[in-house]
C-alpha cells in the first residue's frame with residue numbers, strides 16, 4: 001500500500017480527537033517548554049516518554065537518555081533507542097525536531113560543533129562510545145556517515161574510496177588496496193559506471209553517482225553501522241531509487257539509520273520508524289505499524305499530513 005493510500009485509509013477510520021482542551025495544564029502554554037500529553041504506555045524500560053517499542057531484537061547500538069544542547073537550546077531531550085544489527089531504522093519528523101542532531105550523536109559528529117553538549121549514554125556493541133580511550137576517528141570508521149549533499153573529496157574516484165583504508169592502515173599493499181576499492185565501488189553499485197575512469201575526479205560524476213561514491217568510501221573501511229542524513233534529498237527520482245535499492249542490499253551487512261523527510265522513502269526502505277517531535281522521540285515501532293496504526297496523536301497528525 002502506498003503512504004497516500006495508507007494515510008487516506010487512516011484518515012477515514014481515525015478515532016475522535018483525544019487532544020486535551022487548550023487549558024489542560026498537561027499541555028503547557030504557548031512559549032513554555034514543550035510538555036507532551038501523558039500516555040498510558042509512556043514508560044519504557046529505559047525511561048522517558050516514548051510510546052511504541054524502543055527496543056530491538058538484536059540491539060547493536062543503544063542510546064539511553066540522550067540529551068543534546070546547543071548553548072541554551074535543548075535540541076534533544078532524553079532520547080532512548082535501540083538500533084539492531086542489520087536493520088534499517090528511519091528517523092522522521094518535522095524539520096528542526098532533532099533527527100540530524102540525534103544521528104550525529106551516534107558517531108560523535110556533534111563533538112565537532114563547539115556549542116554542542118551531549119549527555120546520556122550510547123553504546124556500540126556494549127561499549128560506551130564516550131569512554132576515554134575511544135578515538136572518535138576510529139568510531140567514525142565503525143559508524144560511517146553519508147551526508148545530505150554528496151561530498152566527494154577533491155581527489156580521484158579511486159583515491160576517494162582508498163582514503164579511509166589508507167589512513168586507517170587497513171591494507172598491506174597496493175594490490176590489496178585495489179581490491180578494497182573495487183569491492184567498495186561494486187557494493188555501492190558504481191563499479192560498472194566508473195571502472196574505466198578511476199583516475200578522474202570524484203566531482204566529475206553526476207550527483208547520484210557522487211552519492212554512491214560517498215557510500216563506497218564509507219563502506220571501504222568496514223563499518224558496522226551506516227548513518228544517512230537525508231541522502232537522497234539532492235537527487236532526482238532515478239538516482240534516489242538506486243540509493244534505495246542499495247540500502248536494501250547494504251542492510252544484509254550493516255545496520256542503517258536514515259534520516260528522511262520523505263515518509264514514502266521511510267516506508268520503502270525501513271523496518272522500523274522513529275518519529276521525533278520538537279526534540280522528543282515520540283514513538284518508535286515497526287514501519288507498518290507507524291504508518292497504519294500509530295499510537296500517538298502527534299505521530300498520527302504527522303503521517304496524515306495534518307502537521308509538519
Ligand code: ADP
Nearest residue numbers: 070073075094095096097098099100101102113
Ligand atoms: P532536523 O534534523 O530534525 O531538521 P536538527 O537536528 O537539524 O533537526 O535541529 C534540531 C535543533 O537543533 C534545531 O533547533 C536547530 O536549530 C538546532 N541545531 C541544529 N544544528 C545546530 C548547530 N550546528 N548549532 C546550533 N544549533 C543547531
